Amino acid sequence: MVTIYDIAKRAGCASSTVSKALNNSNQVSKKRKEEILALAKEMGYVPNSNARLLKTKNSWSIGILFSEDLNIGLEHHFFSGILQEFKSYVEALGYEVTFVSKKVGAQSLTYLEWCKYKNIDGVLILTVDEDDVNLKELTESGIPIVTVDNGLINVPTIISDNFQGTRMALEYLMLKGAKHIAHISGPLRSFSAKERLQGYKDTLEKHAIGVDEKLIVEAYNYDYKSGKNALLQLIKQNKGIPEAIYAASDDIALGAIIALRELGFKVPNDVSVIGFDNIELTRYTSPSLTTVSQNKVMIGTEAAKHLIALINKETHIAPGIVKRVPVELIIRESTK
């Protein structure tokens, strides 16, 4: 490993001069600079981040909190899509993105300890167990943090406009003549699931339609199987199928459609179904799915922008929802 001392020796100057030259300080003459830069290149010099950061602190690195304790992995297109955009944005600014861990070698650390240990500049919370005892310590530490699609107290949050999306979905179904619209909600430990359920109730109310609790079922998870089970439950509860179903996610909607098909019902002829997410494949299913599209690109980008602003102290920590990202209704074949 070649160091600034090696360069200094060959250049016949002090290491401090080399450091200044490499940092383009105006305390060193143009001639010297060029000479030192050339030498550094020739000798294959690469700075040592540890030595540098020991002095300068700010690490140019951002931690991603992606807890696997929940059943949501990186495979989940929604989160991985957001992460992708977030990563692109911050990397272009010169930040490294790294996963927040709980261990270093044999030693266990809390999230906060790990972040301090690594001198992390900021954290994006993607998924996390809200009851994790170590979470609060982190969110109250003063380290810049943002989160997406989450109901974390005191953390700036970027989230889709679940109310607007729900309203658009329901009003579209109403426009097409549906009177009794069921809702398969997401698991209600999820913040977005709660918002969509609330949006469902609000919209019905707005249209002077009473909420029929029998028309609401909760899916156990955001996946196909839960969608299937929820649909069976829905039918049992109502002794038949409603005219239309608004599901809290595409996976749930697709699961419900499969179940409907197995029971001999036709979508959309017997029942219309709307999902939420607009995952890519919903264009290709049969029938293709009418759904509320979440803007992963914008969510990821806005999260990045906000976090960077916090890091640069261009904004202060405003707990709660700092940005509602608009959604879009994509009309396809699963609604008539």
Place this chain on the structure above:
Amino acid sequence: MVTIYDIAKRAGCASSTVSKALNNSNQVSKKRKEEILALAKEMGYVPNSNARLLKTKNSWSIGILFSEDLNIGLEHHFFSGILQEFKSYVEALGYEVTFVSKKVGAQSLTYLEWCKYKNIDGVLILTVDEDDVNLKELTESGIPIVTVDNGLINVPTIISDNFQGTRMALEYLMLKGAKHIAHISGPLRSFSAKERLQGYKDTLEKHAIGVDEKLIVEAYNYDYKSGKNALLQLIKQNKGIPEAIYAASDDIALGAIIALRELGFKVPNDVSVIGFDNIELTRYTSPSLTTVSQNKVMIGTEAAKHLIALINKETHIAPGIVKRVPVELIIRESTK
């Protein structure tokens, strides 16, 4: 930030003693150790990774090379699934996982420079542009590296058994009576696509069936649209449809099925289709897809194991394929 000096002051001893106590050295008495540990906890001491690594080198961190130059993002279930497993495995051992970048602040670096700068212990190459000029420099640097599903020269590779998978798919179709089996290959710049194409030719040969070039088309990408286009091309080339199609990925297969349906053909009655990957939703499509399942869990885990072994020098760098991960044929409704 509390340092070992702060602790030393309160404990009435030297900083070196504190360091030894924290590292459980046997050069310090049990009584002192306990006293210092207690103080450290009370004072909220967290070590400084930069100071530590400056002396000790090994960083306990592993870089992920995930180039976005290709059209493959983190959303791609295959790669994100592998990453997920890899991450779990190495994090449990105390490694941090971080994305290899090309910038630090305003400064641009090559992959290798970045890894040296960060003192990275090892690298997993997930996706990368094989023609990137900076890639060779990295792979020849001597830093422990593994890659998956790739044809990188001189890099230990973990990959699915594409030959076995292809043979199983084709022999199943033959068993069901298909004589003329077409192949929609993946983009041939992809290593796996090449292997699957070769497997196709080998298997036909083994069964004394001549290879009909008209029955082979290359999809432009691993996605639905390319599958659709490839199918149209296939029909044009053959002035009709073959009895069966073996597609190099599920996305391609689904695209082909959509195209077939739009043209009025029934799957599997008019034509059988087999995919490759076993992405989760293929169980739920209509018809559900017969496919060759790739074992993402095993690929991710094996890649992790191999990289750790390289880091610990328990094995030496063996360029080329170090592990063929078995695949499995999942029979569903898209074949008759």
Place this chain on the structure above:
DNA sequence: AGAGGCAACGAAATCGATTTCGTATTTTTC
């Protein structure tokens, strides 16, 4: 009792950068 060995600790060097401050040289100003 004296030699040898061990346990427990501290002083100081070290890792590789950045940064402050002092000094010598050159340039500007009146």
Place this chain on the structure above:
DNA sequence: GAAAAATACGAAATCGATTTCGTTGCCTCT
């Protein structure tokens, strides 16, 4: 041409850990 100011550089401190090596005191053994 002398004083003032700007420029270019180096010495040394610093960041916060680890590690080597030397020193002390105490115990053991003959």
